[in-house]
Amino acid sequence: MKKYLRLCWLALVLALMYLPILILAAYSFTDATTVGGGVSGASFDNYINLFANESLRNMIFGTLLLAIGSALLATIFGTLGAIGAHYSKKLSKNLLNTANQIPVVNADVVTGFSVCVLLIILLGISKDSFIPLVIGHTVLSAPFVYLSIAPKLKQLDNSLYEAALDLGATPAQALIKVVLPQLIPGIFSGFMLAVTLSLDDYFITTYTKPSTFDTISTYVVNATKGSQTEIKTALWALSTLIFLIVVAFVVCINVIPGRNKEKKDEKI
């Protein structure tokens, strides 16, 4: 009985969290122009518009390109930084940890504004060069890559590295062939985190982007202020698609490790 009541509470919270998304998803398959408005039939027009409209297509493509590009940069900087810091003296390690913490705790508005003032206003780098935008997104996500690799470094067995040196590897070879492979799970989750942070960002984008370029966030915000119903309802379709992709992704990462576990059990 008690467990039943607890499940009811969880179900209620879940319902509140998911209802807006699900209602929007349901309406995205109709020809209605407002939620709760008149529905005269099912339609896939919103989905067709989403891919037929050039500005929407460019926006989606640009958002993905920016997310992957800045995440790659962030992964390179963050990984090198974490490895370097791990083997540094205590003082420089602490300094790096503290500086790394600044963008993590700072408000995105302040990060975006400060990068904008330095690069665009003071140094005069053109927004249209995309340089401030990419740097801004890298500043946002590199610290999280750093943070997802640092604990993996602590768990490393240092004797493996020394064994490689004893067996004749140069320090660089030992680092690339022994240390780096052990960090791959951390590097990968850092990269994924960087991609999601970039995809979700609004503030840094809006302060550093070229005026003709939009990511999903800035595009959606502008679209809610505009009055073009065709674009508004196409965005419902986009929201539904993203929701389905996320669900599929979550199901995949939950099912695949589960299968491996079963296989391991069979072996035993």
Place this chain on the structure above:
Amino acid sequence: MKLRFNRSQLCIPYALFLILFVIAPLLVIIYYAFSNGQGKFTFDNFIGFFSSTNTLGTLLYSFALAIVTTLLCLFIAYPTAYFLARSGFKKQYVLLMLFILPMWINFTLRITALKEVLTLLEGNISLHPFLNSVIGMTYDFLPFMILPLYTSFLKLDKNLLEAAADLGANKFIVFLRVTLPLSIPGIISGITMVLLPSMTNYVVLDMLYNSTYIMGSLIGSYFSAYDWNNGSMISLVLLVIIFIVTLVTNRFGDKDSDARRTVL
């Protein structure tokens, strides 16, 4: 002697990156906050901020909104996280994923969905700006409160609860004297994850009813007006608030349960 490759040198690119694009921008903000359009040193922006009823009102409104949002999130997230972590559900991890999953959907799209539903329920949503701002912020930030609480409940040692029960405490006392104190680090990190964003994330309000009254929106409006000096002053005020909150929470908080990191 051969020059030896040193592993600690690998952090030089990242250190330079942080100095150039994290520390330097903050120094530039301080410089702009205390200078005028001609680059001359002045306290005008500082005095302007603390003598204008508009900016001070915004500051107070942001605090009120952030505190109410944080309390509402805590009220919903605390039992949720507790039930998730301590009810022994078979598919506990899958349930948790359900609560985190919305975080991966772009927040502007989620707020669009919320706006449509609120409009359907209330008609004109700009009639209740404070209420709808709280709903919007809570809807956006709830997972950030659930996650740190969940990890702090997971870490809770069952033996302690049993010991308290053996020593004669009833369920209510066990919760009050053992569970609640041990979950404080989770509560603190949840509060930081929600409090600061709800003072600055003005897009949520902007999307819900096209006008905003919080600290973040001041930066936005100075940005649109090309007023870098006053914008920097607001950023500096926010930085000081963030710095104070971080100092306080670092003393009591749980460093392992940064929600954004736990996601993956």
